[in-house]
Amino acid sequence: DAGVTQSPTHLIKTRGQQVTLRCSPKSGHDTVSWYQQALGQGPQFIFQYYEEEERQRGNFPDRFSGHQFPNYSSELNVNALLLGDSALYLCASSLGFSSGNTIYFGEGSWLTVV
Amino acid sequence: GESVGLHLPTLSVQEGDNSIINCAYSNSASDYFIWYKQESGKGPQFIIDIRSNMDKRQGQRVTVLLNKTVKHLSLQIAATQPGDSAVYFCAANGNNNDMRFGAGTRLTVKP
Numbered sequence: 152d153a154g155v156t157q158s159p160t161h162l163i164k165t166r167g168q169q170v171t172l173r174c175s176p177k178s179g180h181d182t183v184s185w186y187q188q189a190l191g192q193g194p195q196f197i198f199q200y201y202e203e204e205e206r207q208r209g210n211f212p213d214r215f216s217g218h219q220f221p222n223y224s225s226e227l228n229v230n231a232l233l234l235g236d237s238a239l240y241l242c243a244s245s246l247g248f249s250s251g252n253t254i255y256f257g258e259g260s261w262l263t264v265v
Numbered sequence: 266g267e268s269v270g271l272h273l274p275t276l277s278v279q280e281g282d283n284s285i286i287n288c289a290y291s292n293s294a295s296d297y298f299i300w301y302k303q304e305s306g307k308g309p310q311f312i313i314d315i316r317s318n319m320d321k322r323q324g325q326r327v328t329v330l331l332n333k334t335v336k337h338l339s340l341q342i343a344a345t346q347p348g349d350s351a352v353y354f355c356a357a358n359g360n361n362n363d364m365r366f367g368a369g370t371r372l373t374v375k376p
Contacts, residue, residue: 194364
């Protein structure tokens, strides 16, 4: 049973560039959430996708966007990268769109902006 | 606003002792809570969860206690082992169907 998988695991980008991160949910899960984790902090909710639509969004600017595909996989896009976007980006999946469903995390994508 | 916080950023215990990690949350509407373990360089790993209709839930060597009156939960680890060394996060569901995380407690197990 495959867990949540993310790619790439590490990447370095320059300020102003754009980045796309990818996520495949745990087998059987249909809901994907993205979190940003800065060094020494807990994960912060970016947004959640269900049925290929953004359902909920945290306090992140429009530079952060996403997409969910019919196979439930998802992408996170960040435009006009800032140094402060350097963080671990975590994808989490769950079954069903409702509060109170267990969410499982991938190992994350480490983004460094220089 | 909603917040989740842990009482101590670090905890050091002797191998074999029991560990207790505490967490407070602010949103009275939160009804689902999860404890995660995060090792260096890895994503958060699910440990145990509890819903608000329960006060206590036990897993293998772990117990979560929930006190809704004071909005507090704790994670107890029995017979702590070196492999338990990690950062532990509590998370509570927020108003936006998201999980709100505290800053984490770093548990160090001394041999």
